Amino acid sequence: MREDDSNWFSRWEEQLPPPEELMPLSQTLITPDLAIAFDIRNPHTTNTINANPQHQQHHQQQQQQPPPSSLPSSTDFADSGELGSGTAGEEPARTLKRPRLVWTPQLHKRFVDAVAHLGIKNAVPKTIMQLMSVDGLTRENVASHLQKYRLYLKRMQGISSAGGGGSGGGSVGVNDPATDHLFASSPVPPHFLHPVARPNSDHYMPFVPVPAIHHQQQLAAAQYHRPVGHFGSPPNGHFDNPFLSRQQQHQQQHQHQQQLHRIGAQMHHNPVGGYVEDMESANASGGRKVLTLFPTGDD
DNA sequence: CTATTAATAT
DNA sequence: TATATTAATA
Numbered sequence: 001m002r003e004d005d006s007n008w009f010s011r012w013e014e015q016l017p018p019p020e021e022l023m024p025l026s027q028t029l030i031t032p033d034l035a036i037a038f039d040i041r042n043p044h045t046t047n048t049i050n051a052n053p054q055h056q057q058h059h060q061q062q063q064q065q066p067p068p069s070s071l072p073s074s075t076d077f078a079d080s081g082e083l084g085s086g087t088a089g090e091e092p093a094r095t096l097k098r099p100r101l102v103w104t105p106q107l108h109k110r111f112v113d114a115v116a117h118l119g120i121k122n123a124v125p126k127t128i129m130q131l132m133s134v135d136g137l138t139r140e141n142v143a144s145h146l147q148k149y150r151l152y153l154k155r156m157q158g159i160s161s162a163g164g165g166g167s168g169g170g171s172v173g174v175n176d177p178a179t180d181h182l183f184a185s186s187p188v189p190p191h192f193l194h195p196v197a198r199p200n201s202d203h204y205m206p207f208v209p210v211p212a213i214h215h216q217q218q219l220a221a222a223q224y225h226r227p228v229g230h231f232g233s234p235p236n237g238h239f240d241n242p243f244l245s246r247q248q249q250h251q252q253q254h255q256h257q258q259q260l261h262r263i264g265a266q267m268h269h270n271p272v273g274g275y276v277e278d279m280e281s282a283n284a285s286g287g288r289k290v291l292t293l294f295p296t297g298d299d
Numbered sequence: 300c301t302a303t304t305a306a307t308a309t
Numbered sequence: 310t311a312t313a314t315t316a317a318t319a
Contacts, residue, residue, distance in 0.1 A: 097313095102311085124303095125302070126301070140313075140314080144311095147305095
């Protein structure tokens with residue numbers, strides 16, 4: 001149980017899910033064929049289901065923004081919602097509701113890491129969202145989660161000075177799993193718990209926006225012909241894990257209809273992952289469309 | 300406009 | 310339940 005308080009960030013990188021492990025909002029569990037069949041956006045443009053109903057503010061960068069890199073940075077483009085592909089989705093692309101976001105432990109971990117690196121001061125929904133670079137995440141998603149997360153921290157401050165250790169069967173104790181089992185799965189940086197302002201430097205790591213992934217394109221190729229699933233070696237081994245990340249999303253190609261993917265969320269087995277998760281019991285209403293950012297998994 | 304928060308809705 | 314949405318406020 002000896003761990004330096006300065007230990008948690010020594011490994012934050014390692015704990016971040018490698019890009020290969022992340023899954024874009026657009027193709028969670030659908031097989032590539034299915035995705036294509038439904039014309040669910042081409043990953044060529046990493047832009048994803050950002051079909052924001054109405055507002056979609058833009059052109060307002062005050063904080064750091066991901067550099068356009070080598071892309072022509074077309075700024076933004078209003079996707080002409082060209083509907084017409086009958087198949088079931090003919091509703092006005094505006095006013096579309098996206099499925100509820102499921103905060104998997106990994107996604108939450110990215111969230112926590114982002115907050116940790118931003119520092120409490122800068123950890124506001126917009127910046128967190130940007131830092132997380134998770135495609136499909138909206139500011140409201142983060143805001144909602146942040147609200148709950150702050151309440152969780154508050155609750156915990158009063159109980160114990162060291163709390164976060166609950167992950168995976170260590171010391172569970174102070175709080176009921178029923179109340180917040182998600183938050184307990186992720187290590188909470190010490191600074192969160194005490195208001196000790198870090199006036200001088202709040203951020204530590206220079207932040208590496210998702211290491212690896214050197215070649216910027218091949219995104220599309222990767223998804224159909226997945227070379228091979230490395231590092232996992234799942235016995236079954238026929239799963240693709242494309243990439244994720246919003247990163248450089250600007251890169252328009254053709255305007256196609258924006259298809260929100262509704263995912264039935266039928267996961268069978270987790271090839272490499274740790275724990276298999278069963279929803280269904282959580283769905284009292286039966287069939288609810290749920291967005292799974294990336295596969296559930298624990299460290 | 301964005302952030303925060305409480306209340307409410309699904 | 311967990312997450313979304315709304316309204317009031319800063």
